[in-house]
Amino acid sequence: MSPTMMASSLSVFAAMSGGRPSGGSAVPGRLASSGHQVGKQSKRAVAQPLAVSVVTVTPPPPVTTPPARPVVDAPRRRGGRSADGGGGEHTAWKSVRKERWEGALEVEGELPLWLDGTYLRNGPGLWNLGDYGFRHLFDGYATLVRVSFRDGRAVGAHRQIESEAYKAARSHGKVCYREFSEVPKPEGFLSHVGQLASLFSGSSLTDNSNTGVVMLGDGRVLCLTETIKGSIVVDPDTLDTIGKFEYEDRLGGLIHSAHPIVTETEFWTLIPDLIRPGYVVARMDAGSNERRFVGRVDCRGGPAPGWVHSFPVTDHYVVVPEMPLRYCAKNLLRAEPTPLYKFEWHLQSGTYMHVMCKASGKVVASVEVPPFVTFHFINAYEERDEEGRVTAIIADCCEHNANTSILDKLRLQNLRAFNGQDVLPDARVGRFRIPLDGSPFGELESALDPDQHGRGMDMCSINPARLGKEYRYTYACGARRPCNFPNTLTKVDLVDKTAKNWYEEGSVPSEPFFVPRPGAVEEDDGVAISMVSAKDGSAYALVLDASTFQEIARAKFPHAMPYGLHCCWVPRNSKNA
Ligand SMILES: CC(=O)/C=C/C=C(C)/C=C/C1=C(C)CCCC1(C)C
Numbered sequence: 001m002s003p004t005m006m007a008s009s010l011s012v013f014a015a016m017s018g019g020r021p022s023g024g025s026a027v028p029g030r031l032a033s034s035g036h037q038v039g040k041q042s043k044r045a046v047a048q049p050l051a052v053s054v055v056t057v058t059p060p061p062p063v064t065t066p067p068a069r070p071v072v073d074a075p076r077r078r079g080g081r082s083a084d085g086g087g088g089e090h091t092a093w094k095s096v097r098k099e100r101w102e103g104a105l106e107v108e109g110e111l112p113l114w115l116d117g118t119y120l121r122n123g124p125g126l127w128n129l130g131d132y133g134f135r136h137l138f139d140g141y142a143t144l145v146r147v148s149f150r151d152g153r154a155v156g157a158h159r160q161i162e163s164e165a166y167k168a169a170r171s172h173g174k175v176c177y178r179e180f181s182e183v184p185k186p187e188g189f190l191s192h193v194g195q196l197a198s199l200f201s202g203s204s205l206t207d208n209s210n211t212g213v214v215m216l217g218d219g220r221v222l223c224l225t226e227t228i229k230g231s232i233v234v235d236p237d238t239l240d241t242i243g244k245f246e247y248e249d250r251l252g253g254l255i256h257s258a259h260p261i262v263t264e265t266e267f268w269t270l271i272p273d274l275i276r277p278g279y280v281v282a283r284m285d286a287g288s289n290e291r292r293f294v295g296r297v298d299c300r301g302g303p304a305p306g307w308v309h310s311f312p313v314t315d316h317y318v319v320v321p322e323m324p325l326r327y328c329a330k331n332l333l334r335a336e337p338t339p340l341y342k343f344e345w346h347l348q349s350g351t352y353m354h355v356m357c358k359a360s361g362k363v364v365a366s367v368e369v370p371p372f373v374t375f376h377f378i379n380a381y382e383e384r385d386e387e388g389r390v391t392a393i394i395a396d397c398c399e400h401n402a403n404t405s406i407l408d409k410l411r412l413q414n415l416r417a418f419n420g421q422d423v424l425p426d427a428r429v430g431r432f433r434i435p436l437d438g439s440p441f442g443e444l445e446s447a448l449d450p451d452q453h454g455r456g457m458d459m460c461s462i463n464p465a466r467l468g469k470e471y472r473y474t475y476a477c478g479a480r481r482p483c484n485f486p487n488t489l490t491k492v493d494l495v496d497k498t499a500k501n502w503y504e505e506g507s508v509p510s511e512p513f514f515v516p517r518p519g520a521v522e523e524d525d526g527v528a529i530s531m532v533s534a535k536d537g538s539a540y541a542l543v544l545d546a547s548t549f550q551e552i553a554r555a556k557f558p559h560a561m562p563y564g565l566h567c568c569w570v571p572r573n574s575k576n577a
């Protein structure tokens with residue numbers, strides 16, 4: 001690729017800074033259209049549509065399971081066959097077998113009567129197209145799961161999100177957009193040129209919103225990934241894909257943090273700027289589609305901003321992390337994945353934490369910290385002295401001991417290949433202290449002995465009432481060794497520095513999502529809900545008492561369910577009800 005082409009391709013990854021486009025003229029929200037190039041190119045391919053099973057709505061228990069019809073679960077040419085000694089792959093890593101399903105769930109135990117609303121979980125649940133298997137956990141097409149609780153009963157459902165990327169793959173039987181590691185195969189020189197052109201505009205990037213699901217302050221439910229075009233509005237009851245969430249502003253950028261901070265009144269996001277390395281901090285009011293520029297953080301290291309899958313806020317500040325695991329424009333354009341996919345490890349460039357005042361947009365601290373690797377920040381809060389002055393920001397994250405190998409461990413081949421060996425890299429609750437007195441350095445330490453949670457730590461939640469405030473508990477996935485993936489649920493007490501753990505042999509639990517009891521005063525008064533893929537191929541929503549961390553009930557799906565990522569809670573009395 002010529003330097004000119006590379007420069008123009010970079011421009012589409014620039015976020016507007018200070019209200020002006022930085023280094024490029026593109027307004028990517030406009031350019032990222034329906035993937036015209038992809039459609040044209042795909043016409044030549046032999047259409048290989050995926051079979052789609054019909055929706056099944058079953059009455060309350062007893063539940064009869066309709067015969068599962070494999071739609072997309074065929075032998076892989078790539079992506080790895082079972083290497084678990086012949087017992088078959090764990091269903092956590094097998095593609096969802098039905099396009100959509102709904103039905104009553106059999107409940108074991110007693111669901112609390114106050115639990116009245118809908119738990120939603122998003123995640124990459126479909127990793128196969130015909131006989132082609134995807135490479136990485138993060139590549140899968142989004143599967144949205146719903147468990148609605150009322151009067152001690154539970155109804156479950158799941159459905160594929162109808163992103164452009166998924167619909168194109170379904171009609172053409174192949175990957176048509178750039179996913180986390182998968183890239184559409186070029187068909188000859190001309191289409192290769194077309195691909196480069198579409199990359200420059202951003203139109204070849206995926207809108208496969210397979211990562212998060214959030215309820216905005218106005219009740220709209222949004223599924224998200226790291227591409228801005230992959231912000232998709234869904235109906236939490238039918239799981240219908242309603243349409244794209246259009247950001248009605250000129251902030252630009254093609255990628256953003258997968259985890260905005262969402263409250264009843266606002267939405268905070270980070271938009272990395274790959275041209276002039278930095279981050280734009282933006283805020284959107286509930287009920288609006290317009291992000292407003294708040295401020296900009298310039299990177300202190302280079303050559304690109306650090307990956308910002310998530311970031312934390314306090315009541316008055318936004319914390320902007322600058323990890324040595326940085327975006328890499330060259331890798332974004334490659335056809336084949338590199339060991340760190342779209343990223344590069346730049347230890348020598350330094351590691352920083354920046355703090356921006358929410359009200360003024362001014363950077364009030366920028367400190368160097370020890371290197372770290374995280375996907376997920378847990379929470380942050382303001383440390384104050386006796387006079388009530390803020391002296392420092394405390395920020396906690398699920399920290400992978402500055403080791404990027406976790407990305408490789410999340411390749412499907414590795415996840416499917418568990419043979420009893422302990423191969424999950426150690427992780428911990430990393431606690432940053434960022435002084436606000438102008439000191440150049442911040443601290444990073446383990447918040448508790450990582451052995452308390454088996455040295456596994458990711459996929460965290462907190463009581464939303466403690467967002468940005470001093471807090472005591474986080475719920476996350478931990479480990480019982482040996483394992484190749486977090487296989488426990490853990491409740492971490494950051495004051496006592498202890499953890500309570502839930503474990504069931506061979507089970508793969510997903511993020512334990514905290515739902516507060518209405519009217520609760522205590523921070524841990526509520527439940528933690530996790531979807532579990534069990535060793536025997538069954539799947540259920542596990543409801544733990546968040547205080548004791550003991551099981552209260554499980555609501556069983558009549559069929560297997562794959563692993564999934566993040567969740568949200570839609571209370572029955574929300575604007576959606
Ligand atoms: C599931 C999860 O945690 C992360 C998903 C990340 C994705 C899908 C990232 C996708 C990207 C592209 C498709 C191109 C631009 C770079 C990058 C943000 C990595």
Ligand SMILES: CC(/C=C/C=O)=C\C=C\C=O
Pocket residue numbers: 211375406427456457458459485486565
């Ligand atoms: C599932 C995961 C990490 C597990 C490792 O311990 C990370 C998911 C990241 C995206 O949301």
Ligand SMILES: [Fe+2]
Pocket residue numbers: 211258259309375376565566
């Ligand atoms: Fe995430």
